[in-house]
Amino acid sequence: MEKNFERFAKLAKIYFEKEEIADFEKDFLKILEFVRKLEELNLKDVKPLSHPLDLENVEREDKSKEFGDEKLKEKLKESFCEKKGDFLKVKKIL
Amino acid sequence: MIENLTIENFLEKLKNKEFSAKEFFEKLFEKIEKEDKETGAFLSLNRKGALKEAQKIDNLISKKEKLPPLAGVPCAIKDNVLVEGLKCTAGSKILENYVAPFDATVIKKLKEAGAIVVGKTNLDEFAMGSSTEYSAFKITKNPHDHEKVPGGSSGGSSAAVAKNFSLFSLGSDTGGSIRQPAAFCKVVGLKPTYGAVSRFGLIAFASSLDQIGPLTKNVRDCELVFEIIKGKDILDSTSVEIEKKFEEKKEIKVGIPKEYLVEGIEPKVKEAFDKAVKKFQEKGIKFEEISLPHTEYALPCYYIVACAEASSNLARYDGLRYGNFCEGVDAFDTYSKTRRLFGKEVKRRIILGTFVLSAGYYEAFYLKAQKVRRKIKEDFKKAFEKVDLIFTPVSPTLPFKIGEKITDPLKMYLSDLFTVSVNLAGLPAISIPIENLPVGLQIIGDSFSEAKIFRVAKLYDRD
Numbered sequence: 001m002e003k004n005f006e007r008f009a010k011l012a013k014i015y016f017e018k019e020e021i022a023d024f025e026k027d028f029l030k031i032l033e034f035v036r037k038l039e040e041l042n043l044k045d046v047k048p049l050s051h052p053l054d055l056e057n058v059e060r061e062d063k064s065k066e067f068g069d070e071k072l073k074e075k076l077k078e079s080f081c082e083k084k085g086d087f088l089k090v091k092k093i094l
Numbered sequence: 095m096i097e098n099l100t101i102e103n104f105l106e107k108l109k110n111k112e113f114s115a116k117e118f119f120e121k122l123f124e125k126i127e128k129e130d131k132e133t134g135a136f137l138s139l140n141r142k143g144a145l146k147e148a149q150k151i152d153n154l155i156s157k158k159e160k161l162p163p164l165a166g167v168p169c170a171i172k173d174n175v176l177v178e179g180l181k182c183t184a185g186s187k188i189l190e191n192y193v194a195p196f197d198a199t200v201i202k203k204l205k206e207a208g209a210i211v212v213g214k215t216n217l218d219e220f221a222m223g224s225s226t227e228y229s230a231f232k233i234t235k236n237p238h239d240h241e242k243v244p245g246g247s248s249g250g251s252s253a254a255v256a257k258n259f260s261l262f263s264l265g266s267d268t269g270g271s272i273r274q275p276a277a278f279c280k281v282v283g284l285k286p287t288y289g290a291v292s293r294f295g296l297i298a299f300a301s302s303l304d305q306i307g308p309l310t311k312n313v314r315d316c317e318l319v320f321e322i323i324k325g326k327d328i329l330d331s332t333s334v335e336i337e338k339k340f341e342e343k344k345e346i347k348v349g350i351p352k353e354y355l356v357e358g359i360e361p362k363v364k365e366a367f368d369k370a371v372k373k374f375q376e377k378g379i380k381f382e383e384i385s386l387p388h389t390e391y392a393l394p395c396y397y398i399v400a401c402a403e404a405s406s407n408l409a410r411y412d413g414l415r416y417g418n419f420c421e422g423v424d425a426f427d428t429y430s431k432t433r434r435l436f437g438k439e440v441k442r443r444i445i446l447g448t449f450v451l452s453a454g455y456y457e458a459f460y461l462k463a464q465k466v467r468r469k470i471k472e473d474f475k476k477a478f479e480k481v482d483l484i485f486t487p488v489s490p491t492l493p494f495k496i497g498e499k500i501t502d503p504l505k506m507y508l509s510d511l512f513t514v515s516v517n518l519a520g521l522p523a524i525s526i527p528i529e530n531l532p533v534g535l536q537i538i539g540d541s542f543s544e545a546k547i548f549r550v551a552k553l554y555d556r557d
Contacts, residue, residue: 005445012405012448013412014441015430024442027503031446034504035394038462041469048464049471051302051332052288052520052541058331075195079416090414091425 162208198295215250245275270513277534288520292327300403349384349481398463405447488534
C-alpha cells in the first residue's frame with residue numbers, strides 16, 4: 001500500500017515526509033474500509049447522479065473579451081506571486 | 095444591550111433613536127474585544143470599516159431618509175466568504191495572507207440591504223470538519239460550555255450569534271456545517287435548497303453540495319436574512335429563482351424516518367426530540383413514521399462525492415495565483431511544497447478524492463457513490479409524496495469535548511450522520527434549538543419549500 005499512497009500523493013501534488021506516510025496511510029485505509037459499505041448495494045441499472053438540480057450547461061462562444069474593471073484587475077494581479085507588468089510568471093511545465 | 099435583541103427589535107430601537115448605530119458598534123466592539131479572547135469566534139475584525147458604515151446609517155436617520163431593510167444590522171461572516179478588502183483565509187495557512195479582491199454576491203446583497211460586517215469567523219480549514227478544531231489558526235469554544243466544541247465547520251459563526259457578537263451570521267453547509275454548529279450553540283441555522291443562494295465568492299469545497307445560509311437567534315430573523323440573500327445570480331450558473339409559491343394548508347403532515355432514531359443516538363438527544371415532537375403535535379401538526387431506506391449509505395456516499403469534488407476544487411492552490419508560496423526547483427516541486435501547507439484533514443480528503451477519481455478506482459468508488467446519491471434523492475422524493483416535511487435530530491450526540499474526536503477522523507465524520515443526506519439530495523433544512531439544550535431539531539423540506547419550513551419552525555420560535 002505504501003507505494004500506492006505515494007502514487008496518490010504524487011497525483012494530488014502534495015509532498016509528504018517519509019515518517020508522515022505511515023500515519024496517513026493508517027487513517028486512509030480505515031476511511032476506505034468505511035466507504036466500501038456501498039458495495040453491499042445492488043446498483044445495476046441505476047443512473048448516476050452528479051448534481052442535485054437538472055441544469056443545462058451554460059455555453060458561450062470561445063472568444064476573449066476585455067476584462068473591464070481595471071481596479072479589480074490590479075487587485076487580482078496583486079495576489080499573484082511573481083509578475084512583471086501585465087505578465088504573470090509561472091513555472092516551466094515542460 | 096445587544097443581548098436581548100433580535101434583528102426586528104434592533105431596527106425598531108435604531109429608528110426610535112434609542113441608540114445611534116455608531117454608539118451601538120462602539121459598544122459592540124468593546125464587548126467583542128473583551129469576551130472573544132475566551133470564545134475565539136473571530137479570525138479578524140472589521141472595526142474601522144464597520145464604524146464608518148455605522149456613521150452612514152446614522153446620517154440617513156438624521157436626514158430622515160428611507161432606511162434599507164437591514165440598516166445597521168451587525169453580521170459576522172464565515173471566513174470562506176469573500177468580503178472586499180478583508181482577509182479571507184478559509185482557516186488555512188495556504189490563504190493566510192489572502193485579501194479578498196471583491197465581494198461575494200451574498201455580501202453585495204447584504205451591504206445593499208444596509209447590514210454591517212463586524213468580522214470574519216473561524217472555521218475548520220476549507221470548511222472540512224465538524225468541530226472547528228481543524229482551523230489552522232485557533233480553537234473556538236462552545237459559548238455555553240468552554241470545554242466543548244461549538245460544532246463545525248461554521249463554529250465561529252454560530253458562536254458569534256450565541257455570544258451576541260452579531261445579530262446574525264453567514265455560514266456555509268456542505269454536509270451539515272451550518273445546522274450542526276447551530277444546534278451545538280443553541281441558535282437557528284438554515285441550509286437553503288441547492289441553488290437558492292448564489293455561491294459566487296464562496297471558497298469552494300464541494301461545488302455540488304455547498305450552500306451559504308444564515309445563522310440567527312430565531313426563525314423570523316432567519317427568514318428575513320434568507321429573503322435578502324436568495325435569488326438567481328448571473329455569476330453562479332447553478333443559482334435559480336424560487337418560483338414555488340407556498341400553499342397554505344390546513345393540515346401539515348410530518349414524517350419521522352425510522353432509520354434516524356436507532357443506534358448511536360444519545361438518549362438525551364432522543365428525549366429532547368420526542369418532547370419537541372409532542373409540542374408540535376399540540377399545535378396541530380400530524381406525524382407519521384416514514385422510511386428513507388438508504389440512510390445508512392449516505393455518509394460513505396457523501397465522503398466519496400465531497401472528497402472527489404474537493405480534490406478537484408483545491409487543485410487551484412498551486413502557489414502561483416494566491417496565498418502562500420514555497421519556492422521549489424521546478425513546477426512540481428513548487429506545487430507539492432506549497433501544498434504541504436494544507437492541514438492534515440484537508441490532505442486526507444484531497445488524497446481520498448484523488449484516489450476515488452483515479453483510473454481503476456473510479457467505477458468502484460465515485461461512480462458507485464453517484465448511483466447511491468440518486469437512490470438517496472429518490473428516497474426523499476417518495477417521502478415527500480406522502481408528507482409535507484420531515485423531522486429528525488440534527489446531530490446524534492450532544493456537543494463533545496475539545497480534543498475528543500480530533501485524532502479519529504471516522505469518529506468526527508459520524509457527527510454528520512443525520513445531515514449529509516440533505517446535501518446529497520440538494521434539499522433545504524433548518525436547525526432550531528429545542529428544550530433549552532444544545533440539541534437541534536432538523537426540519538427538512540422538499541426543494542424550494544423554505545417558506546413551508548419557516549412557517550412550521552415558527553410554531554416553536556421563542557420571542
